[in-house]
Amino acid sequence: MRMNKDFVAGARGSLPILIGVIPFAMITGVAAVSVGLTFFETVGMSVLVFAGASQMVVFQLMTAGSPWIIMVLTAWVINVRFTMYSATLAPYLQKLSTWQKALLAYMLSDQAFGVSMSHFVTAKEEVNHRWYYFGSALVIWVAWQISAIIGALLGSLVPASWGFDFAFPLSFMALMFAALRDRPTVIAALTGGLTAVLAKGLPYNTGLVLATSLGIAAGYLAESLNPQQGAAQ
Amino acid sequence: MSTVSIWLLFLAIGLGTFTLRFLFIYLFGKIEMPDWLRRALRFVPAAALAALVFPALTHPTGHLDLSLQNFRLLAGLGGAIVAWRTRNVLFTILFGMALLWILEAAFGI
Numbered sequence: 001m002r003m004n005k006d007f008v009a010g011a012r013g014s015l016p017i018l019i020g021v022i023p024f025a026m027i028t029g030v031a032a033v034s035v036g037l038t039f040f041e042t043v044g045m046s047v048l049v050f051a052g053a054s055q056m057v058v059f060q061l062m063t064a065g066s067p068w069i070i071m072v073l074t075a076w077v078i079n080v081r082f083t084m085y086s087a088t089l090a091p092y093l094q095k096l097s098t099w100q101k102a103l104l105a106y107m108l109s110d111q112a113f114g115v116s117m118s119h120f121v122t123a124k125e126e127v128n129h130r131w132y133y134f135g136s137a138l139v140i141w142v143a144w145q146i147s148a149i150i151g152a153l154l155g156s157l158v159p160a161s162w163g164f165d166f167a168f169p170l171s172f173m174a175l176m177f178a179a180l181r182d183r184p185t186v187i188a189a190l191t192g193g194l195t196a197v198l199a200k201g202l203p204y205n206t207g208l209v210l211a212t213s214l215g216i217a218a219g220y221l222a223e224s225l226n227p228q229q230g231a232a233q
Numbered sequence: 234m235s236t237v238s239i240w241l242l243f244l245a246i247g248l249g250t251f252t253l254r255f256l257f258i259y260l261f262g263k264i265e266m267p268d269w270l271r272r273a274l275r276f277v278p279a280a281a282l283a284a285l286v287f288p289a290l291t292h293p294t295g296h297l298d299l300s301l302q303n304f305r306l307l308a309g310l311g312g313a314i315v316a317w318r319t320r321n322v323l324f325t326i327l328f329g330m331a332l333l334w335i336l337e338a339a340f341g342i
Binding site: 041072079085106172186 | 290291333
């Protein structure tokens, strides 16, 4: 029963990373309630979207009174990274029905990608990749949903005077530093950040999309001018 | 925001996000992701997250404020050191929030 063994191995592989997943999911639940979502809406969003950083972005934009379309576009931009994970994992998740692929894709997270890929690259014995990934992703999904529910229940206990909305930029900051790997990514971040400050006055928070685009362009350019550094990535 | 538009918002974000997750698993063997796109996508998290963080610190009330009275900027810079050293969301939030409360308690009006 090779497949069950790999499913369990994947589930186990995800356990250490839950130390990061559980508090972040709880914070997302607390944050949802703090911007006025009901318990049911919080759980619904958590299941439908299942991507913490983009959910936090939506909360921040809700407090700023941004229009609907900007919230949708910004959340998509934050989640564009999943196409990279999806493309990298694709060769390991074949020989499955479209529905099975869809289920595995739905459960894709930063952590499931990280745990699975590092196992696939380093494992010496033969691995059933689909089952390993499924075990890993499922554990993270279940832990995320339960923690988000706990956060939503705790959220009503957090008074507005605590200024909890400041937790949004702080959480993005930690995620941002984790994304800084080399000089081009630092240049992308500095360009995006400074452009966003200068473009803050633009209507409907459109500065965010502009700043992100310029940041990507700057990073891409920096890497093209110094390709050796990019190749090391 | 009305209840209906809240759910439509979640549905739109959720469907788009699912498509981003599913696209290249589904298209494998049919269409490969072009190299230039893969290279550009690498910069999305750094650029997008910085674009969210910087103005939240420099424009806490909607206006540019680089003074020492801007406690969110000061607490954010403190949080940045923790974020840089630990890359941990929880530690960064705990430290940044604590710093903000201390500044407001000590120097706030």
